[in-house]
Amino acid sequence: MKHIVLYFIFGLLGCVCCLSSAWAADRPLVLKSPGGNLEVEIITEGQLAYALKHKGKILLDKSPIGLVLEDRTLGENVKVRRVNRRSMVKEDIVSPHYRFPSFAVTYNELDLKLRDNYGVVFRAYDEGIAYRFYTSAKSPLVIKDEVVRMNFPQDYETYMAYSTVKPGKDQYVMAFQNIYTKATVKGVNTKNIAFLPVTVDCGEGLKMTLLESDLENYPGMFVKGDGKSCSLQGTFAKYPSEMKSFPPRAMKRVVGRTDYIAKTEGTRNYPWRIWAVTEQDIEMPVNNLVYALASPNRIGDCSWIKTGKVAWDWWNDWGIYNVDFKAGINMETYKYYIDFAADNRIEFVVLDEGWYNPGKGDMLTVVPELDLEELVRYGKSKGVDLILWTVFNVLDDQLEEACKKYSEMGISGFKVDFLDRDDQTAVEMAYRIAEMTAKYKLTLDLHGFYKPTGMNRTYPNIINFEAVFGMEEMKWSKIEKDMMEYDVIMPYIRMMAGPVDYTPGAMRNATKKDFKDIYYNPMSQGTRCHQLAAYIVHDSPLTMLADNPTIYKEEQECTDFIVSIPNKNIEETRVLQGKLGESIVMARKVDSNWYVGGMTDWNQREITLDFGFLSEGTYEVTLFSDGVNANKQAEDYKKETFKVTSASMRKINMASGGGFAMAIVKK
Incomplete structure (x- = not known):
């Protein structure tokens, strides 16, 4: 009898809680971050909306959200069924090939269950807030659009990377660069x-x-403004209705679209919409919310996944010289690249476009100039693995057959290129490819691809992403494309989403006055040390050496240093100092050693580096810094060694477009 009474009391209390939630539906619900600095106010009266504050300061005014279906809009005429809360939820996240091997997050959560078989989950972290819709319908749904309105209290400054497609054409189809x-x-x-x-x-x-984050079976979000209000709006690519193949790479492109953005199962979670909130710029590159909110590892054991550095052929246009054979897509050239990689402890060589006939769209047939099995054997004999370039839809059309063939041959992975969109069918293709390559223990480097959305957590065989205005752009861009400013903006913004395959390593370096776009013999904007710093500043588990082996051999001192900088087994990542759009100084720890890289824009800067991040003991530093003449001759650098402790300070000058890179080794 006692137990029956207790169950009755608890049942009444549960009803009171539910009734209380329903009764309060016309009042804002409040969710705070664990530390209390961030506060989300969720409005459920009429149109579903939210507002955001930081330490009492309004960051977002009432901002409507919703899903537009064929016959109704989820988010209008809101009726609350239940409000569930979870407080101080801690997750320990294992993150292979990431900027940390693991990390912890803590959040408070509010799950708002609404009438009409849907709901929305809000999470508040100290690092930002996120929300996602979910539906519980028995039948499939057609999503006509998604309501994402962001209303700011004043006319804030923004940093945006726009589509490169001109108005009047399909602006959703481009390389995200x-x-x-x-x-x-x-x-x-x-x-x-x-x-x-x-x-x-x-x-x-x-x-x-x-x-x-967690962009699965759904299109990615873009942003647009109206030029009148302090508001931005989310916008999405419509679902493709027709695709056609086009030369020169047999790429399938969208030639028609429907009037909806997604066709989907009725019961599912939708992508997380994230606002990362930072009080200092140095917090931005190490914000982990995209990775933390992605679906966990689906492939299990990750021990077979191999990362490292890559000798790359395409940027330098197979431009080796001082050899007795004609350089190009042939056996002699690729054995030369393999020899260079082996001599310099570089783990991979990539065979970029041309190892199969791209116009035919058949990656199962290798061009007659190459014996791919022999190249694999030759590479393995020297400890060098091969990565094959291909086009997304070409791989997708031959997916399991290609994965099986090249996995059995001993290929390490694929560099997949030219997706150039993130509508629902493109995202579905990316997930298909990730799953199948994981099955055959092949890694992926995704190019011509949309910004990272946490897929590298779900499929850790994805070891890098492009979606960055990288070194390839220097082959055809004029000086007006300010790469030096970009280089000190991108790590703060783009790297919040995930790693970058920027492809650094130019050994031909130019001042702002001397830079020219030369396709076959490309150069970098900025100094040699700016290039060296990229190997530390960038999150990049798979990193290209973009220039050609002949030049690297002539610049062996710099080559040795590049190869010595670890880009795997990173134990800790810190931003020591910097400001968005001006400079950045990044530090990474591997074992007892640290690696520090710094970059500036076209403004010459002197920084003071405080070694207080070091543990006790003495360390030997190898420093590459801009030479005294680097403002005129961008290839000028100075190498020096000295000892430091955690009490040491060091002034370092960065030339215009300059930088520095150092290895700090425990003695």
Whole structure:
């Protein structure tokens, strides 16, 4: 009888809680971050919306959200069924090939279950907030659109990377590579759309960055403004209705679209919409919310996944010289690349476009100039693995057959290129390829690809992403494309989403005055040490050496240093100092050693490096810094060695477009 009474009392209490939630549906619900600095106010009266505050300061005014279906909009005429809360939820996340081997996050959660078989989950972290919709319908759904309206209390400055497609054409189809444009919310380009991440400067060091995670079976989000209000709006590519293949790479492109953005199962979770909130710029590159909110590892054992550095052929246009054979796509050239990689302890050589006939769209047939099995055997005999370039839809059309063939041959992985979109069918293709390559123990380097959305957590065989205005752009860009400014914006914004295959390592370096775009013999903007620093500043588990082996041999001192910088087994990553758009100093720890890289824009800077991040003891530093003449001769550098302790300080000068790189080894 006692137990029956207790169950009755608890049942009444449960009813009271449910009734209380329903009764309060016309009042805002409040969710705070564990530390209390961030506060999300969820409005359920009429149109579903939310607002965001930081330490009492309004960052977002009431901002509507919803899913537009064929016959109704989820988010309108809201009726609350139940509110569930979870507090101080801690997750320990294992993160192979990431900027940390593992990390912990803590959040508070509010699950708002609404009438009409749907709901929305909000999470508040100290590092930002996120929300996602879910539906529980028995039948499939057609999503006509998604309501994402972001209303700011004032005309904040934004950092946006726009689509590279001109107005009037399909702006959702492009490579997700562009420099950042700074403008106020009202001043954004209304004729174009911007791809994520997008950063909003709220003043006094406070910044918000819009990201998304767990983008599965759904299109990615873009952002646009109206030029009148302090508002931005989410926009999405429509579902393709027709695709056609085009030369020269047999790429399938969208030639028709429907009037909806997604066809989906009725019961599912939708992508996380994230606002990362940072009080200092140095917090931005190490924000982990995209990775933390992605679906966990689906492939199990990751011990077979291999990362490292890559000798690359395409950027330098197979441009080796001082040899007795004609360089190009042939056995002699690739054995030369393999020999170079082996001599310099470089783990991989990539065979880029041309190892199969790209126009035929058949990656199962190798061009007659190459004996691929012999190249694999030759590479294995020297401890060098091969990676094969291909086009997304070409691989997708031959997916299991290609994976089985090349896995059995001993190929390490694929560099997959030219997806150039993130509509629902493109995202589905990416997941298909990730799953099948994992089955055959092949890694992926995704190029011509949308910004990372946490797929590298779900499929850890994805070891890098492009979606970055990288070194390839220097083959055809004019000096007006300010790479030096981009280089000190991108790590703060784009790297919040995930790693970058920027492809650094140019040994031909130019000042702002001397830079020219030369396709067959490309150069970098900025100094040699700026290039060396990229190997430390960038999150990049698979990193190219973009220039050609002949030049690296002539610049062996720099080559040795590049190869000595670890890009795997990173134990800790810190941003020591810097400011968005001006400079950055990044530090990474491997074993007892540290590696520090710094970059500046076209403004010459002197920084003071405090070695207080070191543990006790004495360390030997090898420092590559801009030479005294680097402002005129960008290849000028100085190498020096000295000892430091945690009490040491060091002034370092960075030339215009300059940088520095150092290895700090425990003695």
